[in-house]
Amino acid sequence: MQAQLKSRQTARAGAFRSGARPVARRTAVKVDATLKVMIAGAPAAGKGTQCAKIVDKYKLVHISVGDILRDEVKNGTPAGKKAKDFMDRGVLVPDEVVVEMVKSRLAEDDVKQHGWLLDGYPRSASQAEAIEKEGIRPDVFLLINVPDELLVERVVGRRLDPETGAIYHLKYSPPPANIVSRLIQRSDDTEDKCRVRVATHNANVDAVVGYYKDVKVDIDGTQSMQDVFEAICAALDETVAKSDPLEQYCKDEPSADECRVYND
Numbered sequence: 569m570q571a572q573l574k575s576r577q578t579a580r581a582g583a584f585r586s587g588a589r590p591v592a593r594r595t596a597v598k599v600d601a602t603l604k605v606m607i608a609g610a611p612a613a614g615k616g617t618q619c620a621k622i623v624d625k626y627k628l629v630h631i632s633v634g635d636i637l638r639d640e641v642k643n644g645t646p647a648g649k650k651a652k653d654f655m656d657r658g659v660l661v662p663d664e665v666v667v668e669m670v671k672s673r674l675a676e677d678d679v680k681q682h683g684w685l686l687d688g689y690p691r692s693a694s695q696a697e698a699i700e701k702e703g704i705r706p707d708v709f710l711l712i713n714v715p716d717e718l719l720v721e722r723v724v725g726r727r728l729d730p731e732t733g734a735i736y737h738l739k740y741s742p743p744p745a746n747i748v749s750r751l752i753q754r755s756d757d758t759e760d761k762c763r764v765r766v767a768t769h770n771a772n773v774d775a776v777v778g779y780y781k782d783v784k785v786d787i788d789g790t791q792s793m794q795d796v797f798e799a800i801c802a803a804l805d806e807t808v809a810k811s812d813p814l815e816q817y818c819k820d821e822p823s824a825d826e827c828r829v830y831n832d
């Protein structure tokens with residue numbers, strides 16, 4: 569997907585640069601093929617399930633702050649020791665632990681090459697502000713919406729496969745019988761902790777969304793997993809098309825020769 573997009577954009581950028589266009593206006597063409605996506609939602613809204621599908625199709629680098637923090641806790645790092653108590657209580661880990669962790673991950677080469685899918689960040693206005701100051705912004709901000717009561721039922725039935733990372737639900741997405749014995753339940757996937765995490769999300773989401781109104785796409789998370797994914801793909805594909813310089817140019821100058829040539 570990315571390679572195809574890049575080759576089209578490079579070819580089109582070349583068409584612009586070669587002066588092939590019969591119109592006076594010149595458009596500066598920035599060919600940046602990487603897609604930058606934030607995905608947000610309350611606990612068990614479906615972020616993890618959808619991130620796996622998005623990465624498979626768009627080849628983005630999935631950065632899950634929750635997963636990074638759980639690794640830090642498992643490895644007993646200084647950051648993990650600071651984070652553990654907050655995570656066990658279902659409240660946000662302090663910014664001084666999380667913000668630099670996310671900034672440094674976003675600066676790595678794989679992210680620059682393939683684009684990013686940021687999951688679980690920012691979760692507060694201060695976190696959004698911290699990356700806004702660095703000019704780090706998404707092309708799309710996906711907000712998956714699910715009613716609170718459905719979230720509790722989803723959390724308490726959620727099980728994870730430690731070997732594959734796959735996410736199951738005892739009722740909605742039952743695991744194969746041969747792996748049931750190895751599945752685990754997250755320590756924060758209890759009803760009480762879920763309600764705290766949902767309250768934490770609800771207390772912060774509006775402030776975070778305020779930073780991304782221009783790129784926010786609301787996704788109905790009560791649909792089937794496949795229908796949620798199709799709604800996400802529609803949003804991402806529209807963004808990819810809009811980011812293509814010639815697509816944008818053709819909207820402005822439909823008479824230009826290369827638009828007729830390239831309008832495939």
Ligand SMILES: Nc1ncnc2c1ncn2[C@@H]1O[C@H](COP(=O)(O)OP(=O)(O)O)[C@@H](O)[C@H]1O
Binds near residue numbers: 756
């Ligand atoms: N951006 C963040 N800032 C602070 N703490 C976070 C952040 N993301 C995750 N955490 C911590 O890790 C826990 C698990 O996060 P995550 O796996 O994203 O869970 P969920 O999306 O199901 O709430 C959160 O309850 C919180 O304690």
